[in-house]
Amino acid sequence: MPLDSGETLGPITLAYETYGTLNAERSNAILICHALSGDAHAAGLSPDGKVGWWDDCIGPGKAFDTNKYFVVCSNVIGGCQGSTGPSSINPRTGKPYALGFPVITIADMVRAQRHLIDHLGIEKLLAVAGGSMGGMQVLQWTVSCPERVRAALPLATTARHSPMLIAFSEVGRQAIFADPNWRGGNYYDDGARPNTGLALARMIGHITYLSEESMHQKFGRRLQGRENYGYDFCTEFAVESYLHYKGNRFTERFDANSYLYITKAMDYFDLANGHGSLAQAFARSAEIMYLVVSFTSDWLYPSYHSKELVSALTAVGADVTYCNLQSTWGHDAFLLEVETMTRLIADFLERVVAHHHILLP
Amino acid sequence: MTQFPLRPDLLAIAELVSPGEKVLDLGCGDGTLLRYLIDTRQIVGRGVELDEANVLACVRKGLSVRQGNLDEGLRDYPDQSFDTVILSQTLPYLDNPAFIICEMLRVGQRALISFANWGHWRCRLELLLHGRMPQAPALPQAWDAAPRARPLTVRDFIEFCAREHITITRSIYLGEADRRLRAARLGENIRAAVAIFEVR
Numbered sequence: 410m411p412l413d414s415g416e417t418l419g420p421i422t423l424a425y426e427t428y429g430t431l432n433a434e435r436s437n438a439i440l441i442c443h444a445l446s447g448d449a450h451a452a453g454l455s456p457d458g459k460v461g462w463w464d465d466c467i468g469p470g471k472a473f474d475t476n477k478y479f480v481v482c483s484n485v486i487g488g489c490q491g492s493t494g495p496s497s498i499n500p501r502t503g504k505p506y507a508l509g510f511p512v513i514t515i516a517d518m519v520r521a522q523r524h525l526i527d528h529l530g531i532e533k534l535l536a537v538a539g540g541s542m543g544g545m546q547v548l549q550w551t552v553s554c555p556e557r558v559r560a561a562l563p564l565a566t567t568a569r570h571s572p573m574l575i576a577f578s579e580v581g582r583q584a585i586f587a588d589p590n591w592r593g594g595n596y597y598d599d600g601a602r603p604n605t606g607l608a609l610a611r612m613i614g615h616i617t618y619l620s621e622e623s624m625h626q627k628f629g630r631r632l633q634g635r636e637n638y639g640y641d642f643c644t645e646f647a648v649e650s651y652l653h654y655k656g657n658r659f660t661e662r663f664d665a666n667s668y669l670y671i672t673k674a675m676d677y678f679d680l681a682n683g684h685g686s687l688a689q690a691f692a693r694s695a696e697i698m699y700l701v702v703s704f705t706s707d708w709l710y711p712s713y714h715s716k717e718l719v720s721a722l723t724a725v726g727a728d729v730t731y732c733n734l735q736s737t738w739g740h741d742a743f744l745l746e747v748e749t750m751t752r753l754i755a756d757f758l759e760r761v762v763a764h765h766h767i768l769l770p
Numbered sequence: 771m772t773q774f775p776l777r778p779d780l781l782a783i784a785e786l787v788s789p790g791e792k793v794l795d796l797g798c799g800d801g802t803l804l805r806y807l808i809d810t811r812q813i814v815g816r817g818v819e820l821d822e823a824n825v826l827a828c829v830r831k832g833l834s835v836r837q838g839n840l841d842e843g844l845r846d847y848p849d850q851s852f853d854t855v856i857l858s859q860t861l862p863y864l865d866n867p868a869f870i871i872c873e874m875l876r877v878g879q880r881a882l883i884s885f886a887n888w889g890h891w892r893c894r895l896e897l898l899l900h901g902r903m904p905q906a907p908a909l910p911q912a913w914d915a916a917p918r919a920r921p922l923t924v925r926d927f928i929e930f931c932a933r934e935h936i937t938i939t940r941s942i943y944l945g946e947a948d949r950r951l952r953a954a955r956l957g958e959n960i961r962a963a964v965a966i967f968e969v970r
Contacts, residue, residue: 698834719836723846728816731836732825753829760832 410520413677416511420500423525424449424491425483428467429475431531432770438531439473439758440522441482442539442546445614445671446663448490451482465747472754477762477769478535483525485518485546487671489664492521496597496664507666508594515542515678519549526557535767536758538562540743541710542671545678548718551694552680560698560761562754565707565743567714568687568721569679574709577617578672581610585665594666607665608656615655620706620739624648687721694722698764699729700757702750704742730757776806778948779908779964783858783882786940786968787811791853794818794878796840796870797860801828808833816852818844840870847877854880859964861885862909862919868934875936875970884966889923889959907946908963924959931969940968 411417426449431438441451441463452467452475454460463482466472473480484492487510495510502509526534537550537558544566551561567574585591588606596602619627628648632638635645644650684690699722703715712733722729734749736742743750762769776784780803787793789811795804798817801824807813817835819825828835840860855878857870862885864870874881886909893904903913904921911919924943931938943951943962951961958965 716838716842719838720846723836724848726848726851728834729836730829730834731838732822732829733837735822749826752826756826756829756832760829763832 410517410524412511412517412520413514414512418486418493418511418513418517421486421493421521421524422491422497423483423486423493423521424488425481425525426450426452426461427482427529428452428480429478430770431479431529432768434768435531436533436535436765436767437477437762437769438479438481438526438529438534439536439538440526440534440550441467441473441480442522442537442543442550443482443485444539444541444543445668445675446611446659447484447543448488449482449484449492450490452480463744465744466750466754472751473538473758474755478758481525481529483522485671486521487513487518487667487674489667490662494664495594495666495670505597507597510666510670512673513670514674515545515549516553518674519546519553522546522550523554523557532557534558535765536560536562536761538564538754539566540564541566541740542675545675548680549678551697551699552684552690555694555697558697559765560700560758562700562702562757563715563718564702564750565704565710565715565740567678567710568690568718569681570676571714575676577613577709578676581613581672582669584609584613585669588665591665594669596665602660603665604657604660607660607663607668608653610665610668611659611663612652612656615652617709618740620708620737622706622737623739623741626737627651687717688724691721691725691727695725695727697727698757698761699727700753701729701731702743702753703731703733704736704738704740704746705733706737707740707742709740776802779884779944779966780806780858782942782944782950782966783856783884784810786882786966787813787854789813792816792851793854793856794847794852795856795858796844796874797857797863798824798828798833798835800824801831801833801835803856803858804828804833805831840864841866844870844873844877849876850879852878854878854882857881857883859884859886859909862922863917864920867920868930871936871969872934880939880968880970882966882968883927884964885922885927887924887959887962887965888921889925890963891960894960906963908944924962924965927965927967931967937970938967939970942966 452461499506544563547563585606588603591603631647633650681687703712719731804815855874886906896904943958944964
């Protein structure tokens, strides 16, 4: 498969899961795109008992109602949870790609997903949905192949990665580079992995997913495992303990090189690039129905990013519904405001189904 | 799906809309009017609304709606991209009504504007006899209530249109108890509780 960088990648494996049943017309399929650290396991229980990352919203009677829709979630290329990425074996060398893996973009991720949708025999998706980096893929879908999408749900996302977001990405990457176990990315052969660097990158990430208010609510100034200040540098505040826990847990399931590649893909994301303006990028997307959602306390992808998106879509005459939901949860709100999201998504999808006269199973 | 009975001032607006029109409703509230227009006149409708609960109500009604204030909402629409732009009972709440009305006529071929009339005789008597700031019969809201409303009368609006070279092509007046006043008779500014104007 050709990549934006000019290089090619292949063969490609894409991990995916599906829920619900495809109708006879193959017109009720919804593609779910995951965020930075997500995977194909979006809903239900995995064989080892793990709940899917968006199980709150995908399932019978939920926002993406699997009694009605055929839901597909695929892992992105560059990832490390079953899809081809830097930890996969390079067929040319017989060893893991490591930094020999080509740099990929959001458009490359979508290119790979398109092969999956072809493979599933779906000509036109009822909807593409996702939050954060998932939202970038959603937007990319509507620009790269608008003729294959009826509706798009970009949630808590942006049309271009801002300098602040690039800055956070870079600090995360530098944390990994600085880990002596990283060794130029060639750490797959023996046991020592750049876990300290990866955990630190994840800790930074988690700060950006919360809001000051949600940190107040969640942790306050509470101490963890201590009654009084220890006057030392041990982990003592609850928020510190939370970040350490999240960082360490992340190293159990995520590959440091994948983190480098995926954050880089996000940094390169700029929909208007090569089109002149955002509105021109959406020039062929006017037939798609959009539901754009932002959250008031999301400072990582603030609502004006979504408003910019809505402005461009309005200018091309697209049918766009926009909601800036009140929430204290920060960027994570798209996963946590379940009640409002369920209502909003279900109602919106119902309109898409009615508008296109889709026959549901 | 429409809630009945439709408010008489909304019904009066709806009667001015032709089947199949493209309609933008500014400050569309819970979407009652747009839904009615879609159901009865098969219009293509878009709404702009500030309040989150109202936006959710609109989506539930199967409407395409943008959350935002009207300045933001209007700026993005290309010139003459709608047949009709509606501003129903929202005019007194606007910070910059002259700008919004001009914008409405930029994006739409015509605007339908309804508002409560403070020129009503009850308002005049209230101020004259009791010295209290009158509340419009169609918008009974105390001076200290939020959001702040800026009172206007039918005459104010007519004079504004003349000044701004906006043409009033139709006017409908509803009296108390929502009875429609015959346009030929004088004294609308004294008798009308609600006025509806079609301007171009």
